[in-house]
């Protein structure tokens with residue numbers, strides 16, 4: 001059934017304006033009734049009658065049948081979205097933090113009030129990964145979903161490695177171009193890809209992973225030494241989010257920088273581009289790439305949700321609900337995986353923080369040191385806060401480690417077990 005949309009929008013920043021522009025250029029059959037914004041003294045590109053500063057003038061308006069939430073504050077977005085759902089309004093949002101932090105409740109509210117919440121724009125910009133996992137990969141045996149889920153970090157990593165730009169300048173450019181979140185720690189601290197990974201986990205495996213249950217580590221302590229290391233070895237650095245099915249009962253999740261060589265699928269994914277690799281039993285490996293940030297790319301994903309909503313599309317969360325109905329236990333989060341990492345450090349104390357299982361390379365220089373060795377994901381998770389506080393940088397070498405390889409026997413190098 002094709003229905004006429006009467007839209008109440010929250011937010012008219014990078015994505016809100018991008019969406020409005022797209023609605024106009026595509027002549028999409030929907031009326032934007034009101035736009036709620038915050039700052040009364042800001043100049044607007046539309047006449048004043050479009051704007052309100054009072055959320056209730058949208059939420060209390062029975063004429064408005066779709067709320068499009070595009071603000072930059074997750075807590076305020078939560079209030080807006082939950083109120084709208086409780087009042088029987090369908091909602092489209094691009095706010096990954098808000099969705100990831102309240103997945104369980106948002107599922108229940110949709111069920112209870114018979115409404116739909118869509119959030120394709122919240123994950124990987126215009127790459128249609130959520131609906132792809134939900135619909136196309138409905139019955140496939142998905143082995144893993146991984147990729148570059150954060151446009152700003154990828155933009156910064158591209159500029160500092162390929163163009164020798166300083167980290168501070170690259171971050172400033174990402175902000176000026178509208179790719180970075182208002183609080184850049186969300187991007188460079190690996191939180192934005194973490195929230196997206198939690199959403200992906202639900203649609204790929206029916207798993208509700210809370211953000212603080214997952215190891216995430218960003219690029220904020222990247223130094224010239226790490227950049228030189230990558231360049232000398234012919235690698236690029238990519239901030240990768242991944243979820244992998246370990247066995248019939250467990251999945252493993254992480255967000256951290258990875259060194260990738262020329263043969264890697266993501267080696268050539270640059271700037272604000274995102275990518276998602278889905279590996280499954282029968283379709284094998286599929287790579288989706290596209291712009292992961294910016295007003296128009298994200299606005300395009302939001303438009304797709306608005307359009308889907310016109311035909312009453314809802315996520316069915318079949319993977320989560322199937323387990324519930326059948327009495328099967330939901331997949332658990334595993335921390336047992338062994339990873340090979342590069343740890344750049346200055347003080348010996350910082351090196352001793354992580355219990356390495358094996359060490360294959362150790363370099364000690366005048367201005368920095370590094371070690372390459374294997375550690376358990378559980379230890380990375382345990383020392384996550386410490387790693388962020390200390391003068392160190394951690395990246396995954398990208399080498400697949402089997403349990404045998406992680407046996408603590410080393411060629412004459414000290415083993416710390």
Ligand SMILES: NC(=O)c1ccc[n+]([C@@H]2O[C@H](COP(=O)([O-])OP(=O)(O)OC[C@H]3O[C@@H](n4cnc5c(N)ncnc54)[C@H](OP(=O)(O)O)[C@@H]3O)[C@@H](O)[C@H]2O)c1
Nearest residue numbers: 011012013014015036037038039070071072094095293294
């Ligand atoms: N930028 C991207 O590339 C991108 C990509 C994917 C997803 N997203 C997500 O999209 C959302 C919006 O991001 P953005 O980059 O468009 O943010 P932005 O440019 O900073 O714009 C934020 C907008 O929200 C408004 N706002 C803030 N608090 C409000 C409140 N309580 N009530 C009403 N309006 C409020 C602001 O009002 P004023 O205009 O009055 O300041 C502004 O118009 C975020 O959740 C972000 O994570 C962004």
